[in-house]
Amino acid sequence: MAVLKTTQTDADVNEFINTFAQTDQRRNDSLELIRIMTSVSGYPPKMWGASIVGFGSYYYKSERSRQEGNWMLIGFSPRKAAISLYVYSGCEGQEDLLADLGKYSMGKACIYIKKLADINPEVLCKLMQSTITFLQSKYS
Template sequence: MAEIKTKQTQADVFEFINSFANTEQKKEDSFELVKLMQAVTGFEPKMWGPSIIGFGVYHYKSERSRQEGDWPLVGFSPRKSAISLYVYSGGSEQENLLKELGKFKMGKSCIYIKKLDDINQDVLKKLIKSTVEFLQSKYA
């Protein structure tokens, strides 16, 4: 079984944002997301692998394979083309929240935004909260 490559590191979150975010807008949005996610989750930001900023941690075991490991409850990455938000767990209540979120694209398990002003931050807070609650309940 392959080992998970993305693990929590001791890298500095703020140094990462300053060196990795490719525009001033992305830097500002990233610093704002750190504040927002920390306030909603109560967890300090930590680097996961070289490019994900995560909040909290849970240990999962896959239902389809023998894969297991640790992963952040929620997080984001200021990638080149868009900011990836890891705040979605797929619950039915979240489907309704997505309708109110604003301008975004959806990946398999993440939400892509161009800038923070494109989305409703109150709805984002609800998505974060519901994801944390779901994951802590499922993987208690």
């Protein structure tokens, strides 16, 4: 079985934000994302690995590989080039939400934004809620 490298830790989230987020804008956006994600998810922020802030968790077993383990429901990382948002699951209706999200780019499983002001916070909340609902029903 493949073991996940990124797991939940006991590291201090605020200390991480204050040292890892390299600009005031990135720090302020990170603190606002913590507020929003806590509100939407109902879970407190926890560090996942050395550089991801996650909220909630679920246990999954991959259908395509032998990988399994715990993973966050939603999360983000204030990386140097962009803020990585882990809020997308590809479930039904999310493509329509992405059309109204604002200015972003997309990786395989995450959304990259330069700053929080570039996106619509209401759409972000809907994306997060749909991902949480989907993951909790799929992996209950």
